Amino acid sequence: MTPEHVVFCTPYRSARELDYLDAVLTSGHVHGDGEFTRRATALLAGIIGHERILLTSTGSDALEICSILLGVGAGDEVIVPTYTFASAATAVALVGATPVFVDSDDRDGNIDPAAIAAAITERTRAISVMNYAGVGVDMGAIRAIADAHGLPVIEDDAHGLGARTDGIVLGTRGDLAIQSFHDTKNVHSGEGGALIVNRADLWERAQVVRQKGTDRSRFLRGEVDRYTLLDVGSGYSMSELSAAVLTAQLEEFDAIQRERHRVWTAYRTGLDAWADSQGVQLMSPGPQHEHPAHIFFLQVPDAADRPVMLAHLRERGILATFHYVPLHDSPGGMRFGRTSGDVARATSFAARLVRLPLWPALSDEQVDRVRDAVTDFRVAAR
């Protein structure tokens, strides 16, 4: 008898999502900015502790809005970690600017503040950072550099909804921040995202850019008697269908997080002795981080160990995987970006990374199977 595969990720199912979808479809208001957009936004505001939140159709769209709001344009540069998701670079390239790729720390995968400082030129228009695995970047150091140069910070918190570093909720320290509700994230709406506008002076314009460059948001609030084109923008709002699912999921946020932490902690304790014996580094966020159990990763000693380990796990029915290919080394990144300084640590981090299955409905028995398969693996003798 072959046991079923332990898949890498399955999108969360919430109890009320079908009822809420039915409510949207019978209400006659299926496009964006209805009852469920209001409810999901209020739930997010409760988690993040911030009122200026706009739901968007994807996290990538929210990153595009950041470029527009910060006036990034042709001839400008935006500093981006090479170890991040593609959208961080396309959001810059789409407005005609150049993403400048820099190195990351080889322990947590987060952007290296010293590499940011070294990459600043007179063309730099913004600094884009990402909280990898929902473990906060060194925002104190990054803000100090940004403030010294008068540069805004874009905080991609797609992995880190509700997580904290030094007690501060992630997504609240960038001038602008984004969340993603793609179905691979802790809380999802199929596709979806949010823009968090931490700077009050960008709030009005953020609403206009999200509504195809119009003042439709003010019209909906009864502040103007018709809506008109004021600015550039696009159709960035979230459908009520997605907002209905998002609302149902956010209502179960605490339960989702509890189950994810159950799995994460079982891996962390169950693999500790094996990791020590093999020279493997397990993800180990410091005590200042309340991470969101979005990812459990480990680092094998040598890049050559990774395909062997992934194949070993696959043979045992465990679908583990790697993660980002550094952007400086991708065809798109090479075409429209440039690299600043040495990116060896990010490259090594990316090449040695293995992520284990992590989703709320993983049973304890499945978690034990993953642990046993991992601890049966031996890295090549060095």
Ligand SMILES: *Cc1c(COP(=O)(O)O)cnc(C)c1O
């Ligand atoms: C998921 C993700 C995004 C946004 O993805 P969308 O699919 O557009 O919502 C952005 N940045 C990071 C780091 C991500 O993981």
